[in-house]
Amino acid sequence: MNEASAAIHSPISLYIHLPWCLHKCAYCDFNSHATELDSLPEQSYLQALLTDLQQATKTIVQREVRSIFIGGGTPSLFSPASIEKILVACKESTSLNSDCEITLETNPGTFEHQKFSEFLAAGVNRLSIGVQSLNNKHLNSLERIHNSQEAISAIQSAAKIGFSNINADLMFGLPKQSINDALQDIQTLCEQPLTHISYYQLTLEPNTLFHRFPPDLPDEDITWTIQNNGMEVLAKHGFERYEVSAYAHDNLQCLHNINYWQFGDYLGIGAGAHSKLSTANGIIRFQRVRQPSSYMQAVSTGSHIIQEHYIDSESLIFEFMLNNLRLRRGFKAQAFTYFTGLEWSVVKPRILAFIEDGLLEKSHDYYRASPMGYRFLDEVTQRFLPAA
Ligand SMILES: C[S@@+](CC[C@H](N)C(=O)[O-])C[C@H]1O[C@@H](n2cnc3c(N)ncnc32)[C@H](O)[C@@H]1O
Numbered sequence: 585m586n587e588a589s590a591a592i593h594s595p596i597s598l599y600i601h602l603p604w605c606l607h608k609c610a611y612c613d614f615n616s617h618a619t620e621l622d623s624l625p626e627q628s629y630l631q632a633l634l635t636d637l638q639q640a641t642k643t644i645v646q647r648e649v650r651s652i653f654i655g656g657g658t659p660s661l662f663s664p665a666s667i668e669k670i671l672v673a674c675k676e677s678t679s680l681n682s683d684c685e686i687t688l689e690t691n692p693g694t695f696e697h698q699k700f701s702e703f704l705a706a707g708v709n710r711l712s713i714g715v716q717s718l719n720n721k722h723l724n725s726l727e728r729i730h731n732s733q734e735a736i737s738a739i740q741s742a743a744k745i746g747f748s749n750i751n752a753d754l755m756f757g758l759p760k761q762s763i764n765d766a767l768q769d770i771q772t773l774c775e776q777p778l779t780h781i782s783y784y785q786l787t788l789e790p791n792t793l794f795h796r797f798p799p800d801l802p803d804e805d806i807t808w809t810i811q812n813n814g815m816e817v818l819a820k821h822g823f824e825r826y827e828v829s830a831y832a833h834d835n836l837q838c839l840h841n842i843n844y845w846q847f848g849d850y851l852g853i854g855a856g857a858h859s860k861l862s863t864a865n866g867i868i869r870f871q872r873v874r875q876p877s878s879y880m881q882a883v884s885t886g887s888h889i890i891q892e893h894y895i896d897s898e899s900l901i902f903e904f905m906l907n908n909l910r911l912r913r914g915f916k917a918q919a920f921t922y923f924t925g926l927e928w929s930v931v932k933p934r935i936l937a938f939i940e941d942g943l944l945e946k947s948h949d950y951y952r953a954s955p956m957g958y959r960f961l962d963e964v965t966q967r968f969l970p971a972a
Pocket residue numbers: 605611612613614655656657658689690691692713714715716753754755784785786787788789
């Protein structure tokens with residue numbers, strides 16, 4: 585077996601996409617579509633997902649599944665019975681690790697908390713709650729459909745009913761947000777019973793309302809101050825930064841996302857879901873039909889996979905660096921070879937040059953961004969881009 589084929593047998597993650605929300609937020613470019621609750625095509629989508637899952641997992645049946653992430657959209661709009669059927673199907677068709685991390689994304693509306701204990705009973709063992717802000721003025725400007733109090737009680741009821749691993753997503757750099765507003769948000773969030781916080785700077789993504797009608801965002805100096813001071817608050821409360829935007833308490837890092845950042849393999853099921861798989865012929869990426877109704881139709885005729893391509897060597901180098909350099913601890917040379925199938929010598933001269941420039945550093949056996957490189961990570965990773 586050569587190094588390239590080693591990853592063919594590596595553990596794999598499953599991503600399941602549920603693409604509906606009660607309202608489309610002004611900043612969101614995810615494959616999510618607004619629906620009234622009574623128009624949610626839950627049963628037909630569930631059937632399509634289960635068919636897709638059963639077919640797709642045939643090729644990975646021997647590979648250990650260490651994480652499942654049910655994301656969206658707002659997956660918690662689905663009933664606990666549907667979530668349970670998805671998880672039972674995953675168990676039946678894959679080699680699920682007994683400690684498999686199973687995350688469900690949820691919005692903090694009251695309607696959702698009533699279902700938390702049934703999600704737990706269905707096998708979900710990690711909740712990810714989209715808090716975004718704890719200030720009603722900012723929640724309104726983001727067009728969120730919950731208020732701050734509902735966000736806090738969502739976290740507290742999740743902990744109370746027995747979730748021991750809870751993430752909250754918080755954004756900063758919001759329209760008209762002051763440094764104090766932002767620090768108040770992170771301070772209050774850190775006092776909640778959470779094991780993980782994802783702390784994102786708001787970006788204006790193409791095809792969003794905010795992109796068409798840009799709001800008044802704080803300038804770079806203010807967002808830089810918010811991020812730095814916010815990180816101090818996180819650290820004071822025991823949340824350790826292990827990735828650009830991810831902070832874990834008690835080392836409860838998100839296994840699912842770590843697999844992406846390590847450039848591991850994943851299989852995405854559902855409308856628009858992406859997959860990356862190591863095969864005997866190379867590493868392949870593919871995507872499913874994006875529009876939910878077209879996806880359901882396409883699954884019934886077996887035409888739901890729309891784009892497939894093998895990743896060439898230069899792109900493998902770029903993608904590996906783009907992901908692994910996000911991790912605070914970086915990566916080992918052996919991991920580069922394991923996940924890309926390429927010899928370390930193809931990239932070593934570039935790595936040594938970056939070390940020379942002070943943008944990367946070596947710590948024990950790990951190569952990682954230096955503090956300066958971490959600050960300008962986009963610029964560092966761009967320099968691994970294949971020549972045009
Ligand atoms: C699929 S969404 C979240 C789940 C859930 N639907 C919700 O909104 O509560 C994943 C996370 O990405 C972050 N996010 C989405 N759009 C963003 C943007 N334009 N800039 C920064 N973070 C963004 C938000 O924090 C969001 O919770």
